[in-house]
Amino acid sequence: MREPHFRQATILGVGLIGASLALALKKHSLSERIVGFGRRLNNLKRAKKRGIIDSFETDPVRAVIGSDLVVLSTPVGLFRELTQKIAPYLKKGSLLIDVGSIKGLVYEIEPLLPEGVDFVGCHPIAGGDRSGIDTSSAELFKGSLLIITKTESTPKGALRRVSSLWRALGSDVKTMSPEEHDRVYALVSHLPHLVAYALVNTISEVDESSIRFAGQGFRDTTRVAGSSPEIWRDIALMNRENLIDFLGVFKSNIERLIDILKDSDATALEKELSRAQALRARLNKR
Amino acid sequence: MREPHFRQATILGVGLIGASLALALKKHSLSERIVGFGRRLNNLKRAKKRGIIDSFETDPVRAVIGSDLVVLSTPVGLFRELTQKIAPYLKKGSLLIDVGSIKGLVYEIEPLLPEGVDFVGCHPIAGGDRSGIDTSSAELFKGSLLIITKTESTPKGALRRVSSLWRALGSDVKTMSPEEHDRVYALVSHLPHLVAYALVNTISEVDESSIRFAGQGFRDTTRVAGSSPEIWRDIALMNRENLIDFLGVFKSNIERLIDILKDSDATALEKELSRAQALRARLNKR
Numbered sequence: 001m002r003e004p005h006f007r008q009a010t011i012l013g014v015g016l017i018g019a020s021l022a023l024a025l026k027k028h029s030l031s032e033r034i035v036g037f038g039r040r041l042n043n044l045k046r047a048k049k050r051g052i053i054d055s056f057e058t059d060p061v062r063a064v065i066g067s068d069l070v071v072l073s074t075p076v077g078l079f080r081e082l083t084q085k086i087a088p089y090l091k092k093g094s095l096l097i098d099v100g101s102i103k104g105l106v107y108e109i110e111p112l113l114p115e116g117v118d119f120v121g122c123h124p125i126a127g128g129d130r131s132g133i134d135t136s137s138a139e140l141f142k143g144s145l146l147i148i149t150k151t152e153s154t155p156k157g158a159l160r161r162v163s164s165l166w167r168a169l170g171s172d173v174k175t176m177s178p179e180e181h182d183r184v185y186a187l188v189s190h191l192p193h194l195v196a197y198a199l200v201n202t203i204s205e206v207d208e209s210s211i212r213f214a215g216q217g218f219r220d221t222t223r224v225a226g227s228s229p230e231i232w233r234d235i236a237l238m239n240r241e242n243l244i245d246f247l248g249v250f251k252s253n254i255e256r257l258i259d260i261l262k263d264s265d266a267t268a269l270e271k272e273l274s275r276a277q278a279l280r281a282r283l284n285k286r
Numbered sequence: 287m288r289e290p291h292f293r294q295a296t297i298l299g300v301g302l303i304g305a306s307l308a309l310a311l312k313k314h315s316l317s318e319r320i321v322g323f324g325r326r327l328n329n330l331k332r333a334k335k336r337g338i339i340d341s342f343e344t345d346p347v348r349a350v351i352g353s354d355l356v357v358l359s360t361p362v363g364l365f366r367e368l369t370q371k372i373a374p375y376l377k378k379g380s381l382l383i384d385v386g387s388i389k390g391l392v393y394e395i396e397p398l399l400p401e402g403v404d405f406v407g408c409h410p411i412a413g414g415d416r417s418g419i420d421t422s423s424a425e426l427f428k429g430s431l432l433i434i435t436k437t438e439s440t441p442k443g444a445l446r447r448v449s450s451l452w453r454a455l456g457s458d459v460k461t462m463s464p465e466e467h468d469r470v471y472a473l474v475s476h477l478p479h480l481v482a483y484a485l486v487n488t489i490s491e492v493d494e495s496s497i498r499f500a501g502q503g504f505r506d507t508t509r510v511a512g513s514s515p516e517i518w519r520d521i522a523l524m525n526r527e528n529l530i531d532f533l534g535v536f537k538s539n540i541e542r543l544i545d546i547l548k549d550s551d552a553t554a555l556e557k558e559l560s561r562a563q564a565l566r567a568r569l570n571k572r
Contacts, residue, residue, distance in 0.1 A: 125501035198539035200562035229559035273515035276486035
């Protein structure tokens with residue numbers, strides 16, 4: 001399929017994902033001009049200086065005027081307000097995508113858009129605990145998963161264009177409903193984030209100073225607790241129903257371990273650990 | 287201080303740590319000859335072929351005869367039985383060390399030893415979730431923490447010799463009591479392991495197939511759940527009292543997150559996440 005080509009693209013929120021997408025669009029000659037919008041002027045100036053964006057605006061409306069592709073890449077908590085502001089000014093025939101980690105929002109964005117503007121929700125599974133333009137890279141999406149959400153309102157043509165855009169950047173594109181996305185990522189991403197934050201808070205409550213004795217295992221297990229509290233507060237609240245369920249299942253697992261340890265039940269404990277090891281091993285084979 | 291030199295060293299359990307120690311002793315010319323003992327003949331043969339050990343025995347008593355340094359590096363669950371077997375055959379003036387992740391055991395090993403044999407408990411904070419000789423390396427201990435435990439029975443001369451041995455291999459040596467060690471490592475290592483196993487088991491209970499959508503965050507958070515169930519069963523049971531306490535504190539943190547999500551309390555949630563992020567950030571500065 002022919003890759004989509006844009007005369008002008010606007011990145012609303014020039015952080016790790018937004019800046020990486022800008023770099024990737026340029027590298028693959030998919031956009032002639034890239035406009036950045038953001039809340040921090042210094043960041044926009046640095047992004048321009050580094051050639052990530054060609055120009056910037058501190059007003060989102062000015063930023064989107066005339067653009068063929070507009071990307072929502074601020075923290076997800078700002079998507080709705082931002083879309084409300086820009087909607088009347090989006091060019092007819094233009095494409096709006098978001099790159100947020102939560103996709104239930106798609107249903108709140110869709111009704112805000114005028115006739116003639118297509119919207120497709122996207123979630124690049126990339127970036128890890130990094131943030132900001134300093135670690136941005138045109139290669140960020142290469143070889144990584146990219147979830148596209150499909151609703152009853154998603155135009156088929158837009159779905160094809162957006163898929164081929166991400167494939168051109170090297171992503172492995174999968175399509176699912178927003179509900180399926182939020183359930184799956186509550187489980188494999190949002191829950192692990194909350195667990196990592198809770199684990200670090202446990203250390204801080206019991207004995208903060210012991211952190212200096214931590215080895216690689218602790219570093220790995222808690223790495224995502226270094227992620228932005230603002231971003232993850234929004235994601236967790238927007239996916240709260242799934243998270244309340246899954247935190248409940250997780251809590252039962254913790255309670256089971258406590259009971260097993262209280263009983264000194266070696267057989268039951270090895271069974272629990274082996275079950276987890278076997279599933280985790282499947283991940284390494286992917 | 288002069289580094290200790292051994293004519294013959296015995297490695298009881300030629301896994302990642304045992305094999306790496308053998309390689310490091312050879313590299314730094316600290317032992318002329320190295321004898322390996324283990325339960326799997328094939329592994330011993332491979333270790334000899336690769337030059338990790340000079341010879342091997344499948345009987346621990348034969349393995350320790352004539353050695354100046356004996357290292358307990360099997361899973362910790364075997365330490366006591368193994369020490370009972372070899373104790374009468376340990377050479378007068380020899381040094382016994384262990385490299386286990388749990389140090390309360392030190393008090394069970396000490397009374398088993400004959401006059402003239404010194405024992406010092408050691409815990410290299412190295413290796414992560416790896417295991418086996420394939421990933422062993424003479425550099426494993428370089429720049430990594432090494433905890434030495436000191437009890438009322440630990441001879442001062444042995445403490446000095448063991449410290450200088452590990453320092454010669456590049457380790458950053460810290461000394462603490464077995465009780466302090468087990469409390470600290472329950473918190474920064476054993477608890478994170480159990481949490482990672484519980485997290486993977488949660489995925490397996492809710493929807494195993496969603497693991498194929500997992501990104502780097504999930505990989506990091508659950509990496510240690512790939513560790514040996516046998517080894518971690520033993521460690522968890524031997525440190526059960528600390529772990530029952532700390533799993534309880536952790537469980538309260540999970541319950542607090544559930545309550546916050548039920549209340550949709552954005553302020554409280556951001557406070558929890560920020561507290562964790564701040565402490566986690568200190569780890570990166572080390």
